[in-house]
Amino acid sequence: MEKKKILAVDDEPNILMSIEFILEMEGYEVFTARDGEEALDVAERARPDLILLDINMPRKDGYEVCRILRERPYMAGTKVIMLTAKGQTLEKKKGLEVGADEYVTKPFSAEDLLEKIRTMIES
Numbered sequence: 001m002e003k004k005k006i007l008a009v010d011d012e013p014n015i016l017m018s019i020e021f022i023l024e025m026e027g028y029e030v031f032t033a034r035d036g037e038e039a040l041d042v043a044e045r046a047r048p049d050l051i052l053l054d055i056n057m058p059r060k061d062g063y064e065v066c067r068i069l070r071e072r073p074y075m076a077g078t079k080v081i082m083l084t085a086k087g088q089t090l091e092k093k094k095g096l097e098v099g100a101d102e103y104v105t106k107p108f109s110a111e112d113l114l115e116k117i118r119t120m121i122e123s
Contacts, residue, residue, distance in 0.1 A: 003029040004121050007048040009039040009065070010083065011057040015106070019052060022110045023117075036060025040068060043075060050121050052104075052113075055084040055095070063098045070099035079120045083108070 006028045008019045016032050023030045031046045033039040037059040043051060051069070055062035062082055069075045081102040082095040092103050102116055 003027060004050070005029045005031065005046055005048040006117070006121075007031045007033065007039065007043055007046060007051045009033045009036075009052065009057070009062070010054040011035055012054070015054075015083075018110075019113075022114065026114060026117075028117075036062070036065045039065050043069060043078070047074070048078060050079040050081065050117060052081050052083055052117075053100070055082055055091070063094060066095070066100055067098040081116060081120070 006023055008016060008023065008030060010016045010019065011034050016034065020030050020032055031042050031048060033042045035058045039053065053062040053065060062084070066080050069078060069080065080100045081104055082100045083104050083106060084091065085106045095103055101120060104113055104116060
């Protein structure tokens with residue numbers, strides 16, 4: 001069976017490293033990006049099954065990246081989970097409006113994140 005591909009995008013190296021480690025331990029093929037521009041480039045090449053997308057990043061924030069991905073026909077069905085320290089209702093609403101499928105607030109537990117990923121990616 002082919003490994004599911006996940007793109008993790010975060011400008012915080014420690015968070016990115018731990019997410020990458022957790023996902024690889026679970027058997028996913030992991031790609032990473034540190035800002036919005038890089039996220040779009042990597043998504044274009046890797047065509048991930050799911051994208052974990054931080055909101056506050058340089059060179060395009062998570063909202064803009066998600067909106068752009070949704071405009072691309074071949075990426076429109078890619079699952080997107082927004083990762084953010086902002087858990088306010090307004091932020092969540094904005095994330096869902098630009099096309100995010102799910103929302104995870106930092107700090108998050110590895111188990112919670114994996115459960116959300118499994119639910120979305122295996123369905």
